[in-house]
Amino acid sequence: MSVPNEQMVNGYQPGSELPQRRSFGLIDALWAVAMLVGAGIGYAQYSAALDFYATGTLFGAALGLGFLGWIWPATRWLTAVVAAVSLFALWRYNILGADGAVGRAALGEFQESTFLFKFLLSSQAATMWMVALFFLSIPTYFISTLARSGYGLKVGSALVWSGVAMGFIGFFSRWHESYLINPAYGHIPVSNLYEVFIVFAVVTALLYLFYEKRYNNRSLGGFVMLIVGVALGFLLWYQFTRDAEVIAPLVPALKSWWMKIHVPANFIGYGTFAIAAMVGIAYLIKQKMGGDGPNDRLPSLAVMDDIQYKAIALGFAFFTIATILGAMWAAEAWGGYWSWDPKETWALIVWLNYAAWLHMRLTKGWRGSVMAWWSVGGLFITSFAFLGVNMFLSGLHSYGEL
Amino acid sequence: MTTQAQTARKRRRSLSSRLFTWLTSMNLAIALLSILAIASVIGTVLQQNQPFNDYLIEFGPFWYEVFMTLKLNDVYSAGWFVLILLFLLASTSACLIRNTPNFLRDIRSFRLNAQEMSLRAFAHSRQYESDLPAATIVERTQGLFQQLGYKARVKERDGETLVAARKGGMNRIGYVLTHLGMVVILVGGLIDSKMYLKTLNMLGVVEVETRDLPVSQVPQESHLPPGSLAGFRGSVNIPEGKWGDVAFIGLKDGYVVQNLPFKIEVEDFFVEFYDTGMPKSFNSNLKLTDKDTGEVIEETIRVNHPLKYKGYNIFQSSFGDGGTELEFDAWQLAGEVGTKQALEGTVHQERTFEFNGEEYTLEFRDFSLFNVNPTEGPDGTQENTNFGPSVTFRVRDATGQAVEYENYFQPVDFDGTKFFLSGVTSEVGAQQQFLFIPADRNNSIETFMAFYATLKDQDEITRIAADLVGQTAQGQQGGAAQSAAARSIADMVGTFVEQGFSALGEQVDQQLAERDMPPEMAEQARESSFRVVQSVLMRAYMETLQDQGVEEFADRDADFFEKALDVVTVIPNYGSPIFVELTGFNHIQSTGLEVTRAPGMFWVYLGSLMLTLGIFMLFYIHYRRLWVLIKPAGVNDDGESAHHRVVVAGTDARKNIDFDQAFAQFSNELQRQTGSNEQKNPPSDPDNSGRPE
């Protein structure tokens, strides 16, 4: 790269070795168009059943996936696989009846008697696959981190990616199954504690994968998937002791478009807060063991500090949106945008906590172990808002009691 | 004098400026956020807005006083809580006032007066040598800035050249939007809060009504004309077929009445169900009549689908009984037992009746059309069974004592036997206990009542007992002894009927003890006493059946006998002199509506939008500055400066590690393009250069 000086002086235009910013290329455009076409086909099929909001959600989701594919190309594979398998499942389910609604018994019989459904495509089977894959990823990540096995870490990532795919497939299957049981029951599966635990697992895993790629480091996978594993342990307990997986119709208060967007937005918040807490734990462990060194297995403390900030910032933004959406929903369902209902109030407490965290970091420059401890503590507050309120406090939110 | 005034003013100014500084301090902001969070917790742990008495009962008089003083029963509208919110409002506004002008000035400035010393002191800074002419360096620097999306300015001074660049000024706008959004939300929320109403109440303009009165009797001081409150949330129950034109707003331990500019007529309230019996939706057909214009609007509202009219919103929020009309038979359980009287009643109303010279009140409290209860199905599985309609009422005696009953309309099947159910709750909070009165062959309560009448008829029982004694004592000489025995038996039966089985046992024991018998004989005598009583009861029952026209005695009649006796022994504890048997009803429901006006909502939503946009701008737009200072550092043969020292420096408001990388990439590239030959190859590992702090 050495160029004679004279040449440089004489109008030489140097090229740039700066990393190129991601440009919006042909493939990106094609992908976005494909998403929109998919939404268009869906719309043509079901326009009769879609109101204004639902139509907006459909095309909004298509644009969102187009955008996601651009900033994070790996999600295109995920989208494609999930779409293909889910559509196949829907198509096979359609064999059941002309209008699709067959009742619980017939659905159960079909799932039992069809190999593919019994072991893969029914929401129960797919969810169990997700659980198994996520569980498997935990030791895989930890062992590979300890053994410094890059290959092992890649296997861990592959397990998480597959788990996410199975989680989404189970999600869409369940969505359709609710209609198959009874069209009046049909709803997106984000309506009770069992369903949102699955959402939590999938969203947290997916967000983790994003940070894994963004920081090009897989060694935090064990920590993050550990909290997902804990959540799934709860899910299994809930399923086996309470039959929580049974698809039930919605109570009147939940029959609202707002639920579809309020709940997922909340879980982006919960997911990132959980990631921040688990990275905080990794941070504290590493710090206890002597901090950064030449033979690090974990990312540097500065990087882990940064991941916590990035996760909390993203979570805070989405949690803000979720809370606002919740207020708008409440204005429609309860007659007021803010009623100081325990769930609402705890959402505010969570939000204030992370607002304080962000202020400390951004305006006072706090870093390091204090913020890591605070991230971990934040998870307790968040968990209480998510679970504790339903278990211990009464209120207008009725989507899940233990 | 003037100097004194000046110092006073100065002192005053310094006080207010100290106050301002305190208000804008980050410590106060964090403290407020924390206090608000902690205060909010209290209201979620302690149940809010319960009747005052409940707190007294649950926590005792001491804590009751504490809670009431701190208003912990209604934390979120307590003065101190609102004060925290007002402080947050003041503090956030003060921050905005202090920071916004600086920020706006800052994002327009290029900081062209940065000196070499300060640039070299930056956490992100680097210097290198260049053999290129200054103009070329400037040109390439600007090219690079442009490529990276920076805006740049060049300043020549004292032979040196400074290129200053910035980007991401929107980040600072994000700060303004975020915090202004908070302020706007808080203001909007306060507009809709009860603050204004409370002030009116404090000033004595509006009085709180605590009595349970019909609207027309609520004094004018507790009425608010339409529009007197900008925002409110009230509720009202309206029975089907009736209308209302007010909403009740809870305040302190009572309410005030908000008059509405329209009449709300409820044409129908109905519930739709899923096939599981779970409610699917609650709906009300409403007819709104505008009092000013006469405009009529008809709409069906349901949960999540309110009616909006002229800034008012009407929500489906609850439902209840709207005064169901009841027909019932009052069976006497004492006095003229076995007779009944057909009566009428209405839910939410009461009627008095006299019984044996005592006055009683019958208060009908509620009616429910369905009573779905979990029961065990035939194969042991859990099932839901609908017990049918029931009515809840209280019977209050002259002393004010009341017992609450819940009587079911139809007999309910338990293991093949049907029973009329009457739930008894003898005191508030006590467990409900049930009376299971067996239904007869015709599914009616008649047989039981007739049987009970026979048992309560002393003469009849004595006659039966005499018959019985006559039969068993055949051949013996009788007369006086016989009738004495019959009376004694009847007396025992009377004890059983009036006081139950254990009282009978005691009576028999007592009689036997008087006769001083050996134990085995006493035991035998005891047994035979019971047997005799049993025989009389059975005979009474058989006669009742005959009166009822039953000719054949079947198993189910024997079963009935046992079930009936179970009831007979508990009736003395039933607590009411009459038994209410429902015979008919006309179900009238009422719908619970929430009526609101929320002019602050617009501001809350606007603030929310600003907040959301602001947060994304704060987090995802990087506010960065870069400087490149080119200083002559040598002179060539012609006396021109041919050698330069280049100082590169940068800042990011965030101080995150992304900027380490971005700065390294920029300065590497700039050095590659403009550095001198010896230094052409810059440090190769961008990640390890320039850690912050």
Ligand code: HEM
């Ligand atoms: C109550 C008084 C408040 C004060 C004095 C205050 C002050 C500040 C200041 C000085 C910054 C730093 C801006 C910067 O230099 O980057 C900031 C940032 C921020 N504030 Fe506040 N704030 C207050 C309230 C709030 C509230 C109630 C919220 C609501 C959540 C909030 C959310 C934020 C957020 C999210 C940031 C992001 C910081 C950044 O990215 O720069 N602030 N605040």
